[in-house]
Amino acid sequence: MAHRDELTKPILPGRGATDYERYLRTDELLALQKPPEELLHKDEMTFLVVHQSSELLLKGAAFELGRAVEAIEHADYGNATRLIRRAMQLLDPPIGLLHILETITPCDYHVIRAGLGHGSGLDSPGFLSLLHIGPRLGHVFHEQLGRAGLTVGDLYRRHQEFFGLHDVAECLLDFDERMQLFRFHHLKLAERIIGGRVVGTMGTPVEVLQQRMESWLYKDLWDVRNQITSAANQTQAGRQ
Numbered sequence: 001m002a003h004r005d006e007l008t009k010p011i012l013p014g015r016g017a018t019d020y021e022r023y024l025r026t027d028e029l030l031a032l033q034k035p036p037e038e039l040l041h042k043d044e045m046t047f048l049v050v051h052q053s054s055e056l057l058l059k060g061a062a063f064e065l066g067r068a069v070e071a072i073e074h075a076d077y078g079n080a081t082r083l084i085r086r087a088m089q090l091l092d093p094p095i096g097l098l099h100i101l102e103t104i105t106p107c108d109y110h111v112i113r114a115g116l117g118h119g120s121g122l123d124s125p126g127f128l129s130l131l132h133i134g135p136r137l138g139h140v141f142h143e144q145l146g147r148a149g150l151t152v153g154d155l156y157r158r159h160q161e162f163f164g165l166h167d168v169a170e171c172l173l174d175f176d177e178r179m180q181l182f183r184f185h186h187l188k189l190a191e192r193i194i195g196g197r198v199v200g201t202m203g204t205p206v207e208v209l210q211q212r213m214e215s216w217l218y219k220d221l222w223d224v225r226n227q228i229t230s231a232a233n234q235t236q237a238g239r240q
């Protein structure tokens with residue numbers, strides 16, 4: 001049996017006293033926040049940690065959605081939905097993390113904001129990568145729909161026959177809904193902290209955040225519900 005000292009000795013290359021620290025590169029990761037003496041306000045640590053954690057989680061979500069694009073291309077719908085569901089689990093925490101920032105008071109936030117320069121969430125690499133992957137997912141889904149000779153309406157009417165592709169459609173809807181939820185909670189956060197009738201750090205009015213809530217990734221997947229309901233209403237009316 002190996003001696004305990006030998007098992008705890010790091011064997012991976014890199015900095016850090018243990019393999020845990022080396023593998024996760026915790027030295028670098030934990031040096032990415034301002035040291036306490038440089039913080040403009042003590043609440044800035046929370047502001048930094050929430051933003052950096054969100055970027056990591058959004059990166060993870062976009063990575064899994066990229067894998068889902070490939071899976072849909074190969075008609076591997078089981079794997080695609082597994083990966084999209086995982087991506088949604090990665091997306092939920094950044095939505096929750098937004099609420100932590102509601103604990104920063106509007107006055108204290110302005111002390112932190114003074115150090116942001118022109119920094120704006122509009123340049124969030126994580127969110128931008130989701131905005132990039134969204135249409136690609138929609139594109140490969142529609143390609144498969146076309147190959148099967150189906151419209152979105154057909155897919156929803158014949159969902160039992162095309163279970164895999166229908167499940168993909170529902171997962172896309174989950175993704176679209178998460179994007180809306182992020183935007184909604186973020187809008188409320190911005191309204192709470194800086195107000196709803198001001199401009200952001202890049203000169204963008206906060207009202208723009210409201211307008212962005214109206215942009216859907218997969219409008220046809222939302223619309224199909226209206227079609228199904230009006231068809232059902234007509235059938236019902238015909239019976240009366």
Ligand code: HEM
Nearest residue numbers: 051054101120121122124127190193200201202203204212
């Ligand atoms: C005190 C907290 C926050 C405030 C007051 C705030 C405020 C704002 C404002 C005013 C905008 C509009 C653009 C501009 O900057 O001028 C914006 C955009 C944005 N922010 Fe924040 N934000 C906060 C926290 C966060 C966090 C934690 C994230 C997570 C990554 C985030 C992500 C974004 C994104 C993705 C956009 C673009 C939104 C879109 O495309 O719909 N923000 N934010």
